Amino acid sequence: MTFMLRRGFVAVMMVFVFAFAKAQTTTTTNKTSPKAEREFKKYAFIDSREIYEKMANKGFKSVEIFSKLGDTYYFNNDYQNALKWYNQLFKLDNESIPSEYYFRYAQALKSDRQYAKADQLLKSFAVKGDLDGRLKSLENSPNYLTIVDFQKGRFDVEPVSINSNYQDFGTAYYGPSQVVFASARDTGVFYKRRHSWNEKPFLDLYIADRDQQGNMSNLEKFDSRINSIFHESTPTFSQDLNTIYFTRNNYEDGELGADNDRVTRLQIFKSEKTEGKWSKPEAVTFSEGGYSTSHPALTPDGKTLYFSSNMPGTMGSENTFKETDIWRVNIEDDGSYTDLENVSIVNTEGRESYPYISRSGNLYFASNGLQGLGGLDIFVSTINKDGSLSNPVNIGEPANSVDDDFAFIVDESVNTGYFSSNRVSQGDNDDIYRFVQTEDLRPTCEQIVTGTVTNSITDEPLEDALVSVVDINNNVVVTRRSDSNGKYAVKLECDKTFFIRAEKQEYNTAEELVNTPTVTGVIDVDLALDPKSYKGEVGDDLADLLNLNPIYFDFDMSFIREDAELELQKVLSVLEDNPTMTIDIRSHTDSRGTASYNERLSDRRAASTRNYLISKGIDESRLTSKGYGESQLVNECSDGVKCSEEQHQNNRRSEFIIISM
Incomplete structure (x- = not known):
């Protein structure tokens, strides 16, 4: 007869029902030890551990052996030794690994402060069709380490x-x-x-x-x-x-x-x-x-x-x-x-x-x-x-x-x-x-505001950005510095209006208006900062560096529309900040229409773009232009291929390639 009650895990005693398959080496296939199975089912983990370890030391490898070895430590709260065997388990790359082991492995990884890998393991629950509360908890609080650190020292x-x-x-x-x-x-x-x-x-x-x-x-x-x-x-x-x-x-x-x-x-x-x-x-x-x-x-x-x-x-x-x-x-x-x-x-x-x-x-x-x-x-x-x-x-x-x-x-x-x-x-x-x-408990209602400060062009996180919370009277309530991952967290009152502001040297300030809810919770407010000057290398496309929206032209037309002008202002700003930069303006169409017509249309559009920049003060010697028509499609949407409007739009693009700096 077996009974169950223990210490930190005295939390709960439960039933294991496991199917034991075959244990394998590269040359041998053997069944898992019946004695080890009996001892494990009785929760006599110390005895079963010795048996499984002997099998593992002889070179036997299987999901059953490594998972049970990990469990003998995991359920006695020895996460470091559990990690050793769960590492071996996941090296097998076996699709038959039960989904619950993704969670146990993640817990063991956290004991070694391997949080990023643990979070990725937990997300694998979804891949295996197990979207449960543990994954939802991670999805609802992706910056949970920042939130936990915020409570540090109480x-x-x-x-x-x-x-x-x-x-x-x-x-x-x-x-x-x-x-x-x-x-x-x-x-x-x-x-x-x-x-x-x-x-x-x-x-x-x-x-x-x-x-x-x-x-x-x-x-x-x-x-x-x-x-x-x-x-x-x-x-x-x-x-x-x-x-x-x-x-x-x-x-x-x-x-x-x-x-x-x-x-x-x-x-x-x-x-x-x-x-x-x-x-x-x-x-x-x-x-x-x-x-x-x-x-x-x-x-x-x-x-x-x-x-x-x-x-x-x-x-x-x-x-x-x-x-x-x-x-x-x-x-x-x-x-x-x-x-x-x-x-x-x-x-x-x-x-x-x-x-x-x-x-x-x-x-x-x-x-x-x-x-x-x-x-x-x-x-x-x-x-x-x-x-x-x-x-x-x-x-x-x-x-x-x-x-x-x-x-x-x-x-x-x-x-x-x-x-x-x-x-x-x-x-x-x-x-x-x-x-x-040393500190009072949290008030009945509060909001934790978390987020990531990034470079708006590259999406890279920005460390040591100053994040300020400003109330409606323009008083600074609290300030924080973003960490090495660009993350920050602040605690605010419920049912209030605040501005969350981020600033960093060489970047333009960004600000978001936040109305905190009336119940306790967590709000994510990400802040993307525009660089004051854009750096690039020869061969780079300013459209990518600046994350430009598509440069649209009306059907069969080549004049600059108002929405396109807004995007070209970004290119103009880079050229003004970098007076020795030269660029080649390249215009592309989709495959609809004849190839010769598309080449002429794209050439007119590239020239129209060049002329617009020249009209704004850029020396013409710094700008070249050429239309490529449908000759450089980025997908399979060539003549006769049925494609969606979105797929065709991907081919109707403008490029601004840096020729020299």
Whole structure:
């Protein structure tokens, strides 16, 4: 019998159902080891890892071997070693790689700060037909690293002194001066109870004193009626401290319960204190053996319970590996539960877990499906009075890192709190960190404006451009410098009017009017700057350098139209700024009409263009012109070929080729 509960990934335990195909070398084909398959299905990842690694070291290569090896590290949150094997997996260039591995590989790449490659892997979901919430999250926030960096520095962080050499995580406030948390520190004298998932001791709840700075002391085990011989973690308490909800294996009457797959899942248990004694814990009615429910979190008024689960209706429930969502349920006065609801605005097909609700009404939770730095990141969403939630925001470094960060709680009366992370051990053990919040939480409504500053001619990003936000009274509200990728981010008030202005030496200033919406969100405002002078080389086409719109002539005519004159003014400006430049004006037609007629018409149009520039003061010795008719088509639309008007238009073009500088 197998059971599942763990640390940073204690987020959720789920079922693997994998089809094992053949493992191959360049000369040999062998089936995957039956023993490795059995151990993997039992979630005994440490044992299966040894078997798969022996096969890999002997030169066997297959999707099954490399994916399972990567998984044995990935699901123990050792992303660096997972990256090693996922790299090998994708070197196979095998179309049979399940789409979910694109996401796991992307997460492992983020742990190594290979964000560009990770984003490209995530976009490959769409190529495989898996356009899910994780990709939509990336598409909605393509500048997510800039947004995350914008939040940087809101917390002073350090590990607490009571961390052990084992797993310590998942703190909960117990009154004004104590905390309760889960730990795998093993106090057994005669034996150690260990979990085959990762060969680590089981978890119990511990209680400790805390001071206003978050320092913890006087550690001891929590009540024996709550702790069992298996896993307990992530408690939450009512304000009067007489009710506890916590996570435990599906365990009753001294035995582990199991589903039809012989998997013991997680359940939320409840106990009440009467005359100083906790009652026998009982599973809540919405927590059943066929799926996991875990990590309960009470709202301050005690009327709503948030939790994580992979119950039916979870966004990732159709995946081979079932992920968890944040759910909530109302608690009635008689203790019954009503209006079970998936909190869809914060959920993706990835893993959302570890909810916590602060006194001011902020939902903190961990996610690897929303865009972050890597692994589980901590996000915050405001709970409005009507129960709706704002779009989640990554709380940034140093609370978040490239590793797993989760189980965030905060005492807003003193701006201190705790979260858990495996950032030091990189998957081996979790530790508890205390923090001081040096900056207030985000206001109820705000807009993050992001964008990219580029060269309007080349589309290249411009670094160190000055981006200013100006209000309607022409007051500068905030300034930022674009980074090496031309990106910037600023935070603005909702329901206001601003001008976003970008400027850089040797470029003309650009400005966009922005009316911020009335609800929290993210706006993209890109700014393209025109160079004050245009550089080019002999052989370049000014039409390309200047990104000219087509130079249109009326049918069968060669005089300069008003719209064409606007484009020619750009060419004129370059010639004036570069007095030694000479150019050859070349005019082309489509294939309709006779070749001789088209050549004469294009020659008249090229000459008309040349004469226009001469009339504006350009010396005629700097300009030559020639019409090429239909002799240099850029596509297959020759005589007799049926083409669209747009295809013909591509052939009706003007070129301004630099002859000398």
